[in-house]
Amino acid sequence: MSLRAFFSTVVGGLVVLVVVSAMLLVVLTSALERMASTLSESVEGVRQAEELEVDLLVHSRLIAAPDTPMVVDPSRGRSPQQIEFDLRRQLGELHTSASTDEERKVMSQVEHVVSAYLDAQRMASARTGGDAMHDALVMGTLDAALRSLEHLIQINVDQAQSARLRATRWSETANVLGLALGVLLLATLGLVVFWLRRFALRPVAGLQRAMRGFGTGRNKDSRAPEEGPSEIRDMAHTFNEMADSLAHQQEQQLAFLAGVAHDLRNPLSALKLSTSLASSGRAEVTPERMQRTLGLVRRQVERLDRMVGDLLDATRIEAGKLELQPEVRDTRELARSVVELYQSSDSGHTLELVVPDTAVLVRADPARLEQVLTNLVSNALKYSPAGSRVEVAVRGDGDHAVMAVSDQGIGMSPEELQGLFVPFQRAGNAKQRAPGVGLGLSVSRRIIEAHGGRIEVESRPGQGSVFRVHLTRVSAGPPGLPAPSDDEEPAGAVH
Structure with missing residues (x-):
């Protein structure tokens, strides 16, 4: 009642x-x-x-x-x-x-x-x-x-x-x-007094004790009894859900900290080993060995820089301080620059670029858009077997510009797709295939949403994945021209 x-x-x-x-x-x-x-x-x-x-x-x-x-x-x-x-x-x-x-x-x-x-x-x-x-x-x-x-x-x-x-x-x-x-x-x-004391005040007291125990941190397993009138039961149920969510978030944060510490330790260990090999008192360092050592150092530094960048971007997004500097740019050129970046490295994959003959213009922050494409291409390469093909395609679809990244990698199940863009969460296969903290896709989605677009994904286990970025297409202005300020929101907070 x-x-x-x-x-x-x-x-x-x-x-x-x-x-x-x-x-x-x-x-x-x-x-x-x-x-x-x-x-x-x-x-x-x-x-x-x-x-x-x-x-x-x-x-x-x-x-x-x-x-x-x-x-x-x-x-x-x-x-x-x-x-x-x-x-x-x-x-x-x-x-x-x-x-x-x-x-x-x-x-x-x-x-x-x-x-x-x-x-x-x-x-x-x-x-x-x-x-x-x-x-x-x-x-x-x-x-x-x-x-x-x-x-x-x-x-x-x-x-x-x-x-x-x-x-x-x-x-x-x-x-x-x-x-x-x-x-x-x-x-x-x-x-009335008996009913209030028995069926209303006692559940409220139980809810108060549970909230106090959970709030002070002395008993994180404290949960309110879901009894009494429906309003109090709803309050207790809501509190229990909130407590479970906070406990789950705390577990995720602890797992995230452990993952960050682990992922930071690997490149730091590699850097430490590389510097120790190149230090004095060791065997003679040949030019070839020095080149390999510098290449290893460069890759580990890039990995550290990418991890720190994702963490900073996630922090800015959560604080609502992600700043955008939109310009009218040709998505073909943005995709081409990202493909050329990965083609210059020996990734062991076939990277293909498919673009139309005419320009596909969007109003976006080019640096942030390249960051999203880089993250999608990097994931496609990491989670695809050696020698497989990764395709980066750009096309115009009516009022939208679509940038798609397709791979022939491990793929994902429908259950894994549900938590794909959740911060600090990674699919089970992904954890063993490549290191990371699970922020890249979350940051990418928030960047695209800040531009008024969306990211879609199609995937099947063992058959690869396709990520599609949809942005509003513009029809005027040469590439590199700053976007007009009439119909756009000011750069800054993410919505």
Whole structure:
């Protein structure tokens, strides 16, 4: 699992928890608000019903015994007519506060019996003498009205108790949900911390230890464990590849230093032997022997000069300081000068030059281009059997000038071709056939690439090799004319 997926899952889970908590809070708030409204309406209903009861009793007392004093005058100085008016007003208010069908039904009953009571009182007041039957009717309607009001009060009390019980249950539910959400949140945070420590921080610590051990040089075999999230595994894999590459490069550098020391020792030993033979105290030095000694010294010095030149060129190329002095030159003349150089020496090979009748012009540094051709021809001669043919050909191919060096030497396999232009690497057969440090072809390729060209090679084991140099062809300017500066990059860094 990747860190991105893990944190996306964690953040998504937290968002879900927050949304659920917010929804539960909204639902709880709405429910409590409804219950509070129900409680308020029930209390108001009880108050109105009790006031209605009090006014009915006061009205009955004032009608039955108007001269009897009261300890407390609930009527507040009102007349029976005013109390009757208040009773009818209170009946209307009761209807507006009804919230259930049962409550509205009881209120209708209350209104009916209260109206019957008032009508009975009005009829009793209209009669001049007392009538036991009318008095009984008044008292019966009053008792019915009071019972109806008590029923209404009980309904409101029951509603209030029911709302209180629901509020209690909602409060308990909210407490349980809040506790569950809190525990779930703490568990999520604990799992996040555990996962980070177990699957993220430990691989990071391992990667840090491996990098520190490898960086300080105390443990070059130190490698990071490729475990944990995919990002950390990729980092560890990249570090391990880098460490393997650096270790391989270090091995190559050590092998290169050993090869350079070995290759330098051979010409130095030959020079030392030659000088010791020509020194005083030895047998008489004949002119023929002196010529052979000087020839040996010259060849060894040339070999040393070529090795040192390749090393310097490789250093300049890696530092980006290879300087070029481009000119418009005829590749036929450059190839001819290189062939003449090797034809003058007794190499034991047949060296042929194949050039067209017309000039094949390129814009290049002639010294560097001759260096490349010299290196290719030298390799062809070194890795070809004595008496074989080496061909140097120049031709124009559309917008390109092609210089090819073909030999009939040992050839190379496809696997060997893959590392042919890698610095300090040499094919297995080449190491036994000729000395060297493996820089010539690498330097040659970088020189040609600095000119905007490329080198191609075709080879088969036992059938020889063909190296082709492709450069951009120009169509104007006589040989030796400096190249125009409009469309060229400044001499200097290799790209």
